[in-house]
Amino acid sequence: MKMKQHWHLYVALALMTLLLQGCLGGDNSGNFQDTNRGGNGQQIGINDQVSFKGKLYFTMNHDLYRLSMQAGKQNLVKLTSNIDVRDPAVSPDGRKIAFVRRDKNYADLMLMDANGNNKHVLRSGKGRYIPNNPYPPISTDRWYAQPSWSEDGKNLIFLSDLGKSDAYGNAHIHPGPDTFMLDLLAYKISLDNPNVTWPQAIAYGTLGDGGLRDITYRPHHPNQIIYTNYSYDSTQTRQLIQLMLADPDAISKYPDAYAPGDPKFGSADDPGVALTPETPDLANMQPAFSPDGMNIMYTRRESATLRSIYLMPVAENITGVPRFNRHLTNNQAFQANQQKALAPYNQSLKLLSKSLLTNPIWSPDGTQIAYVDNTNNTFDLWLTTLVKDPKTGVYSLKQDSTIRVTNAQGNFDAESRPFWTS
Amino acid sequence: MKDQFKHMQRPSDNPPQDANAYGATPPSSERRGLLSGWSSQDNSIPQRDSTPPARAAPDTSPWDHPASSVERGQPQPYYSTYARAGPTSPPQPPKGGKRGRKKRGLPNWARITLSVLMILCSVGLVAFGGLYWYYQTNYADALNAITGNKVTPRPNANGTAGATNQAAGQKILSGKRINILLLGSDNDGKKGNDVTPLAQTNMIVSIDPQTKDISMFSIPRDMVVTNPQTFERLKLDEVFSNGSTGRDKAERVRNAAALSMETIEYNYGIHIDDYAWVGLDGFVKVIDTAGGVDVDVLHPMVDDNYPDDVNNPNGKNTDFKRLYIPAGPQHLNGVEALEYVRTRHSDLIGDFGRTVRQQQVLSALKSRLATPEMIGKAPELLKDLVGSLYTGLGQDEIVEIGNFARTVDLNKVKRVTVGPPDYAYAGKDPADAHIYPTCAAIKQAIADTFKITPKCLDEAYIPVGSTAPPQGGMVAVTSSPASGSQAVAWLGLAALMNAGRNSADPVSATHSLLDLMFMVVFESFEAGQV
Secondary structure, eight states: OHHHHTHHHHHHHHHHHHHHHHHTTOBTTBOEEEEEEOTTSOEEEEETTOOOSSEEEEEETTEEEEEEEETTEEEEEEOOOSSEEEEEEEOTTSSEEEEEEEOSSOEEEEEEETTSOSOEEEEEOOOOEEEETTEEEEEOOOOEEEEEEOTTSSEEEEEEOGGGBOTTSOBOOOOSSSOOSOOBEEEEEETTSTTOSSOEEEEOOBTTTTBEEEEEEETTEEEEEEEEEEEEOTTSSSEEEEEEEEOTTHHHHSTTTOBSBOGGGTSOBOOOEESSOOOTTOEEEEEEEOTTSSEEEEEEEEETTEEEEEEEEOOSSOSSSOOSOTTOTTOHHHHHHHHHHHGGGGGOEEEEEESSOEEEEEOTTSSEEEEEEEETTEEEEEEEEEEEOTTTOOEEEOTTOOEEOEEOTTOBOTTSOOEEEO | OOOTTTTOOOTTTSOOSSGGGGTOOOOOHHHHHHHHTOOTTOTTSOOOOOSOOOOOOOOSOTTSSOOHHHHTTOOOOHHHHHHHOSOOSOOOOOGGGSSSOOOOSOOHHHHHHHHHHHHHHHHHHHHHHHHHHHHIIIIIHHHHHHSOOOEEEEOOTTSOOOOOSSOTTOOTTSSSOEEEEEEEESOTTSTTTSSSOOOOEEEEEEEETTTTEEEEEEOOTTBEEEOTTTOOEEEHHHHHHHHOOSSSHHHHHHHHHHHHHHHHHHHHOOOOOEEEEEEHHHHHHHHHHTTOEEEEEOSOEEEEEEEOOSSOTTSOTTOEEEEEEOSEEEEEOHHHHHHHHHOOSSOTTHHHHHHHHHHHHHHHHHHHHTSHHHHTTHHHHHHHHTTTEEESSOHHHHHHHHHHHHTSOGGGOEEEEOOTTTTEEEOSSTTOOOEEEOHHHHHHHHHHHHOSOOOOOOTTOOOTTOOOOOSSEEEEOOOOOOTTHHHHHHHHHHHHHTTOOOTTOHHHHHHHHHHHHHHHHHTOSGGGTO
């Protein structure tokens, strides 16, 4: 009888309990065990419901972390501290990690053991400002970004603004307008001689829009690299952001045929074959090859507030014919390859859409994808499972498989490309 | 003692026939003597009057005393009357709850109503006191420090008052055209330059309240002008620095703004009614207080010569730094956000690209500021502006202008920058950053924008040997705290509960000040509208 009299009190208590759960940050996709404290003082949590194979590498507050499963439990290990780390890339044998260390005006390309030991500099970008009166001073500092391994583990490709210097190491800056050819291009070094004076250029960028990003080798295709190319259209008011596939040796084979700059004005050219259309304001970027090298995931900026992850196949044998001049209409072989390269784009499959999706990557076995997303004003790593129809070969996301991996509380570095090894 | 109550009967049950039914023990002759004080044996004792006592008034309760025999008019022996003295029966519950007393005073409903009103009044007084204390603690000092830093015209050489477009006591947007000078400095945090910063931004926002015309008239920082106080020829950004004198930063800014306003009027005939000055470090602080912004960076940004003038206290104002901002979604703190919106070397499309980036950051910032957690941070945001934002406008005026700005059709805002090649020309020495006015073009632009008879002191104007005093001018006055702040506090915070942007409430004032800062930082009227 007393329970009946106080039923409203019990209901109120139950509601309060539920509300309190919400205030404590309970995530409907699991519980987050606090394992570390981030640079902003907030606790970093890892979802105890997440399960995956292999090892995930990512940076939070520019410290490098490795997340793996051990005996069914999530194991987060901090590999670096007190240095600004970006873009980790694990060697194919799993023993080494290449990464970028950022400083105020330059970056170093670094290498360390997979356990975080033996950090050393492969190439340093440290330089200085040289007076250049009456113009602004010239900087000899260099950036490095996004290293990627060749499949045999012998070479590293990366992005850099090495190109702003001439062959003799002299500064070569055009006076007058506010635009300089500082855009990052793509280069390759051998691990046997990483500090070579002039690394091999493997892809050129276009003047004035920041250059290239997201460079990697195509798996099982040592003569193909993929990257995002940023440029402006002929009116120089709207962007063209495209995915390009190229032969990394084309420039070295035909050194007089290619140069950085702006090909629309006849001053430059590059060997890249476009995988996505050259349409103003169409922004396709951040490609990630499937482990078998036959498909890519990429992101598309749909609008100012929406981004999507797409998946599409990639054609074979489309980079073998060099293009010597973009404007030569009789370059039929190249044009045929270009059409072949663009054809799969229409088969692009949208996997998911969110406001600030970025940097998707595949699991080593091709069954899951990880990506970075922003919820409640904070970036975190997410996982979802792919399923492939055995009959049609069409991919889709497994229902209810999306799970948030981290609760980084503002510490996750969305701009730093994560990595997934077996 | 015999139980007095034992034999008590309800009068309705069995009306007693004699006193004995009420427990009175018939006295013996001896007892009678004792009771009466007489002895039956004492013949000297006078006989008692045997007249039965006067009939007592009927009692309201038959339980009070066993007086039924009296009521019935029967004679009562004295002893029995005496015997009835004292509490021979328990006190009886009165009719209606009170014994023999008629209730007076307010009815219950009135008492309850009055009690509730008293409680409400008490709560209201406590709440008012709390809100007033909250306003004073969290808003008053900051708002008073930022706003109302007026400069007023000095008397002209002939003793007449300096010109003004606005009638005294008039609302700011109710009279003639008003011109507000927006000044921005980006090296205020540098060692040695915090005292006398340059004003890189010199932009006049001109509003005609009648026609709702709005114009933004920018004068490049490198434009050579004549200092009306010294007749020195110098760059416009140096004017602000030269005028920066005083005991504290607020006074230095007031004096510097005063000289800038006077210089513009002296050189171009444009009367300036008021000003707002912004230091870029305030923008950085606001973004950091908001927790940074999450932005989809449009493309990789590279810049080898970005001015290293924020958070570089040991540097010089000629220092540079390099930028590399990767493309895609990422979190930007205050310094990074400022770099993203300011860099001009990373875009082939120059200022157009910068405008797009500024819109992005402003949208992201304002979205973050609109979250519930940020409402509570309004005092902190306001404090970020202290020392980085000064204006002669009052709080009401700022909110009024802010509300007006949000109604403006941006397509109708006129923008003029009187720089090269149409309005100015560079010197012959390529190392010389000075630019010189092309007066014919500038005068036409002034006439079109401000609807006044223009003026332009060109390169040929060199008042060598002139000792004439300046024609009018501005002088800074000590600002006084905004009046009526207490009433504003209560009204404003009550208005906050309605979530409306009413005039002069402290949260609205904070938002309008932020809008003003954005307009100066981004040199864009759109920045106040996002």
